Amino acid sequence: MKTTGYLGLDVGSISTNLVVMNPQNEVLFETYSRVGGNPISSVQQALLNAQAALGEDIQIAGVCTTGSGRNLIGAVVGADVIKNEISTHARAAIHLHPDVQTIFEIGGQDSKVTLVRDGVVVDFAMNLVCAAGTGSFLDSQAIRLGITVPDLSAKAVLSTAPTSIAGRCTVFAESDMIHKQQTGHRQEDILMGLCHAMVRNFLSNVCAGKEIRAPIVLQGGVSANLGIRRAFSEILKIEPVIPKHHMVMGAYGAALIASKAGIKQTRFRGYELCVRTILTQSFGCTDCPNLCEVVEILDAGQLISRSGGRCRKWDGDMTPRQ
Amino acid sequence: MFGKLKKASNGKLLEPRTIGIPRALLYYLYPGLWETFLKELGMQVTVSAPGTRKTIEQAGLISESEHCLPVKLFDAHLAELAGLVELIFVPRILSTLPGHIACPKLGALPDCARAQCPGGITIITVDINENRTPLTESMAQLGRLLNADETVIHQATERALSALRRARAVPTAPRKPDALNFLVIGHPYNLHDSYLSGPILQKIESLGVNAELVSFADRTALPEPVKWDTCSIMHDRLQRLVPSEWDGVIHLSSFNCGCDSIVSTLYQEVLREKEIPCMTLVLDEHAGQAGVDTRLEAFVDSIKDQHEHAATCH
Structure with missing residues (x-):
């Protein structure tokens, strides 16, 4: 059965x-x-x-x-x-934690805050053009320090005196980090400083003007990072809830x-x-000066989808092209 | 009509017949007005073509990087006209509404345009200051600058004003039943530039939502608490919204807009009091459509869920 x-x-x-x-x-x-x-x-x-x-x-x-x-x-x-x-x-967070009031979802290039009241989403915000409050901030700093992100997570929580890093921008964070290394700060304190910087960035950019209430559910790829969890609880004085399937909540x-x-x-x-070969190909539509790129998906040579273009006229149009 | 020939600053006589209007900024507040007026004066009028991807790319190349997106686009439209016409009409807009002021950038436009345009092109300007001078007086001044007769100016003004009335009186489509109803607000140059707003409005419609664009034809806004003209009209409209008739408001703002950075908080306050959900989308030249689609879909989902929740509670 x-x-x-x-x-x-x-x-x-x-x-x-x-x-x-x-x-x-x-x-x-x-x-x-x-x-x-x-x-x-x-x-x-x-x-x-x-x-x-x-x-x-x-x-x-x-x-x-x-x-x-x-x-x-x-x-x-x-x-x-x-x-x-x-x-x-939001659906997953509300399902696992029906009393959730705030969802922080921090992914690779996106970070979001979602406000929930009585089990219903009432407001949300996403990061705009800057990735400073997202996972890629930690990724790039870890690469600069020559360590992996899991290492960063494990080491950051050992910090006893987190140092302050200017994390407004990843470029300036690097120079600040080098400065801290040269003044003799320990690596774990610098790493925890980075986590604080990322969380402060997220709270001041993405969460600006949003009423953050507990319980807070923290999810998305970055929620696995112990330094980030610690930074949230230290800055907000609220322990975020890490849901059971925190890495795959979406x-x-x-x-x-x-x-x-x-x-x-x-x-x-x-x-x-x-096991089939599925390929995409694109072409430039020349029907107007916008010259949009239209993407086609071919499954074993067979056209299965077409989409793209500001006017959306190609969406779902499967007629063969001349 | 050009009985007296006009002297250019270099002393040479010229008889300009071709005039361009950039399709940018407050062109969208006076749809039909200026091109009708200038045509009635006997000019050959070229309005720059509606914006495309090329316009936005050109804007990025030639414009000062600190400008807001609409001013950058103005620069691109100006550049497009520069090779096509002898004169370009760029009004100095100080106020479009009694008791109010316009965004200060609009008052600097003719000077910026002169600095930007290559030699041989004349920027022609009049002040538009509806706080002090009726629009018709500004039109008459423009006519006189072009050496038109008073009777011709008078007739052209009448025809231009009726063209403006016709263009503004586009009836809103009847509301589809059982759909959400959104009011879309934003400066006229954000709402009516089809390249900027088109995909967003299409997306809203594809989500089964009736979208009404805020109208700037209604001129009854009070100067307090918002001193900026178009902002005040929108603020006033929001204050008069009846919550039971509206499910949401979408604010199309543009990156780097100084006025919006202040008034969007005021809009949100008004709407929070009325319990009408509101979302601001910021237009900029780098943002992809994907982020906008995600936000719109999530906004509509959250409103539908709230309605469902309210229905099950009662």
Whole structure:
């Protein structure tokens, strides 16, 4: 007897996250992986891993994609629902912590604050053109110090006297960091200083003007970082709640949405898509001076999707091009 | 019509017939007015083409990097006209509404335009200061600068004003039933520049939302508490919104706008009191559509969820 499963896929700028959930909202399988250069192949790999782990016992009954790659991957895998990442992250947080008031979601290049009252999203904000309050800030500083991000996490919490780093901008953070090294500060104190700087940045840029109330749920890739958790609790004097599936909350929220969407017949194109060659190609539309780039997805040579362009006239248009 | 020939600053006589109008900034507040007026005076009028990706790229190349996006776009539209016409009309806009002032950048435009344009092109300007001088008087001054007869000016003014009335009286589409209703606010040059606002308005519509653009035809705004003209009209409209008729407000602001940085807080205060959700989208030349789509989708989701929650509670 096959069990029904709901598939949530969160394809962001840095990571591809996958969750398969049963109708009782229990996670059967989750995976967090770095996108690398190609979101489609990273999704194919994640699906193969899911298939290997779950075997043939799970019948996928609904698929929801989310994250900045949600439309592309939605077309590739055959999504029943395509949902923005703010809504999916909120859905998962509210499901696991119904009393949540504030959600901090810090990903690779995006960071968001979502305000929840009585279990409903009432306001949110995203970072604008600057990535200083996101995971890529920590990534780039770790690279400069020659350590990995997990090392950064483990070392930062050992700090007994965090130093103050000017974290308004990653460029200036580097010069400040070098200065602190040269004045003899210990590495763990510098690393904890970086975590403080990132959190202060997030709170002053993204959360400006937002009423931050406890309980706070902290999720997204950066929530795994112990230094960041410590920085939030030290600065806000509130201990953030780290949810059970904190690394894959977007995918979990997507799976929850798929399960509630009343899908009769899923459009999921099956695990077989993992072994086919799926390519994208683009062309410049010359119908107006905007010269937009239109992207086509080819599955084993067959056109399965076309999208892009400011006027959106190409979206879903599958007629052969001259 | 050009009975007296006009002397240029270099002393040479010239008889300009071609005049350009940049399709930028407060061109969008007076739709149809200036081109009709100048055509009626017998000029050959070229309005720069609607903005495209090229316009925004050109703006990035030629304009001062500290300017707000709409002023950068003005510079690109000006550059487009520079090779096509003898004269370019750039009004010095000081106020478009009694009791109010315009954004100070608009008062500096003719001087900036003169500094930017290559030689051989004449920037022609009149003050628009509706706080002191009726618009018709500014139009008459423009006509006289171009040596037009008073009777011609009078007739051109009448026709231009009726063109303005027609352009402003675009009826709002009837509301689709069972859809959310949004008011979209923003300076006329943010709302009506189809390159900037088009994809956003299309996206709002694709989410099944009725979107109404704020109108600047209504001229009853009070000077307090907002002294800036277009901001005051929007603030006034927000104050008169009936909460039961509106599900949300979208504010299209532009990057680096000094006025908006102050008034958007006032807008939010008014809307918070009325419990109408509000979201500000900042237009800039670097932002991709993806972030805007995500925000709009999440905004609509959150409003629908709030409605559902309210319905189950009662």
